[in-house]
Amino acid sequence: MSQIMACLSILYIVLFHLFGGEMMATMVGKKLQEGEIVELEEEELLGLYEVMDALVDDPDWAQTHPNPCSQTPFPGIECEESIGDNAKYHVTKIHIGPDTLFPPPCKHSAYLSKSLLKLTYLKTLSIFNCFVSSPVTLPSALFGNFSSLEHLALQSNPTLYGEIPPSLGHVQSLRILSLSQNSLQGNIPREFGFLVCLEQLDLSYNNLSGQIPMEIGGLKSMTILDLSCNKIEGDMPYSLGQLQLLQKMDLSYNKLGGMIPNELGMLKRLVLLDLSHNFINGPIPETMSSLELLEYLDIDDNPIKAGIPFFIGNLWKLKSVSFSGCGLIGSIPNFFSSLMNLTALSLDNNSLSGQVPITLGLLPNLDQLNISHNKLNGVLQLPGEFIGKLGKRLDVRGNSDLCISAQSKKKNLSSYFEIPSCVNKNGSFGNGPPQDPAGIKPSWYNSNMSSSSRLLKLQVILFTLVSNFILSLLILLL
Ligand SMILES: *[C@@H]1O[C@H](CO)[C@@H](O)[C@H](O)[C@H]1NC(C)=O
Ligand SMILES: *[C@@H]1O[C@H](CO)[C@@H](O)[C@H](O)[C@H]1NC(C)=O
Ligand SMILES: *[C@@H]1O[C@H](CO)[C@@H](O)[C@H](O)[C@H]1NC(C)=O
Ligand SMILES: *[C@@H]1O[C@H](CO)[C@@H](O)[C@H](O)[C@H]1NC(C)=O
Ligand SMILES: *[C@@H]1O[C@H](CO)[C@@H](O)[C@H](O)[C@H]1NC(C)=O
Ligand SMILES: *[C@@H]1O[C@H](CO)[C@@H](O)[C@H](O)[C@H]1NC(C)=O
Ligand SMILES: *[C@@H]1O[C@H](CO)[C@@H](O)[C@H](O)[C@H]1NC(C)=O
Ligand SMILES: *[C@@H]1O[C@H](CO)[C@@H](O)[C@H](O)[C@H]1NC(C)=O
DSSP states (O other): OHHHHHHHHHHHHHHHHHTOSGGGTTTSOOBOOTTOOOOOOHHHHHHHHHHHHHHBSOTTHHHHOSSTTTOTTOTTEEEEEOTTSSSOEEEEEEEESTTSSSOOOBOTTOOOOGGGGGOTTOOEEEEESOOOSSOBOOOGGGOSTTOOOSEEEEESOTTBEEEOOGGGGGOTTOSEEEOOSSEEEEOOOGGGGGOTTOOEEEOOSSEEOSBOOGGGGGOTTOOEEEOOSSOOEEEOOGGGGGOTTOOEEEOOSSEEESBOOGGGGGOTTOOEEEOOSSOOBSOOOGGGGGOTTOOEEEOOSSOOOSOOOGGGGGOTTOOEEEOTTSOOOSBOOGGGGGOTTOOEEEOOSSOOEEOOOGGGGGOTTOOEEEOOSSEEEEEOOOOHHHHHHHGGGEEOOSOTEEEBOHHHHHSOOOGGGOOOBGGGGGGSSTTSSOSOTTOOSOHHHHSOOOHHHHHHHHHHHHHHHHHHHHHHHHHHHO
16 A cells, blocks of 8 residues: 555656646745755755765865755755745755766765765665776665665666665665666565566666566566676566566576566567577567567577567567577568568578568568578579668678579679579579579579489489379279
8 A cells, every 4th residue: 555655656756747847836845946045954964965075076065065955066966845844955866977067076985875864855866987996885774665765876887896785675766776887796686576666677787696586576667677788597587477567678698598488478568678698498489479569679699499480470560670699490481571660680690491581672661681691592582672772781691502693693782692693503504694584493493403313303203104194094994
């Protein structure tokens, strides 16, 4: 119940920010106007000074900022009038980063002061590229259910290391949590499952290990989940299917194994799914045919070792599909032709065989096609117009049995189009007039079959004819 209330109040704040605070300003916290002078309560002001002193390389910061809420020279701090309080202002935001106007340089020995606890109204704490020289950890005591933090972003701090404190899972007001590009290690705390209001979780580019906790299914408000570039292992938990609002899931560059859980098909709002560079096995579950909003699918570099899943033909919103280095087998299906919005398709470095469907070249938006390094064969019949349009963005190299008609060969082709001409396969018929102007006949048609193998074929045909004749005769007689 209290969780629902918390979510509702946060929704209220979001709406407030979205639809201009003017009307509601008297009811909800109001941000200060430029030049307006207000004072903070002493305890809070001291807390702010201590926090800033631990971060910025300016011993006079307190003296030069007697009214930190009012002064605009340092836009990294914001204050708001508290709800129901008579003109009492509180620090609601501390932001340090290169994007602020006149950012004070961070101290060599910058750290997170425990005095943050004195800023009980703090909603946003964001620190970018500040902990760069001396090692800093996230103190467990800084977080807990007493906090009012909604947005915590500690990013690009190379010396921020150690484990993520489980107590962070008790900051139930959190909506955005970004700890990307630090040196954090250890597990993702199970306690994160309590963060029912969390909409964005970004732990990318760290050194996190262990499994994705089953409790992650509790993050019911989540729209963006980014755990990419860590060392997370084990299977993807089926509870990921409970994140019904999820729009973006990036688990790339980890050590995930096992198979994709069927429950992933429940993520009806998913627009982006990136599972590339893991150890995930195939086949990909058919339940994913219900990801109707999917636009970006990247499975690159996983041992899928199965055919291209049929459901892909149903995901009509797909713009980019990538299955490079997945050990894919079988042929390239025709259904790609139904993906009218497809702009990029990568099927390179697999074991795909058979012909390249001519329909690929008819897709109006396809602008990048990599089918290199497979076992594709036959005559490549993509329209000349398509080949010309894509230029170097069409890569068909490394398919030893693929060839192209002599006519197409005459055109200005990119170096990524190194495939032999069908009629000129090692000099056999190459010098005469084109036997097959349309390039429709497959490569073996014109190859210089040895006379003995020709004879063999003739014998087989004769034998078949004769035996059929004898068989019919027998049937007639009986
Ligand atoms: C905060 O957490 C502690 C322990 O988890 C719990 O006993 C306490 O009731 C919580 N307080 C609030 C206000 O939720
Ligand atoms: C990542 O963690 C491993 C051990 O889990 C450690 O050996 C390695 O040095 C860490 N790398 C970085 C960049 O922190
Ligand atoms: C091709 O895929 C394999 C995995 O199937 C990978 O190890 C290799 O690096 C890939 N080669 C290229 C050139 O991407
Ligand atoms: C998909 O393509 C159709 C037709 O080309 C177009 O009308 C539609 O806007 C596209 N949808 C998206 C999401 O790009
Ligand atoms: C196609 O994929 C291969 C790896 O399989 C890669 O080496 C090549 O650069 C890609 N081609 C293009 C045009 O991106
Ligand atoms: C052929 O390609 C070269 C370089 O890629 C370009 O300079 C030239 O104009 C092209 N010729 C035609 C006829 O397209
Ligand atoms: C034919 O193949 C041989 C080796 O298999 C090669 O030495 C020769 O250059 C090829 N000729 C042509 C015209 O491609
Ligand atoms: C076909 O191959 C035979 C040997 O297998 C060779 O003697 C003959 O010259 C070849 N014919 C052509 C047109 O290359």
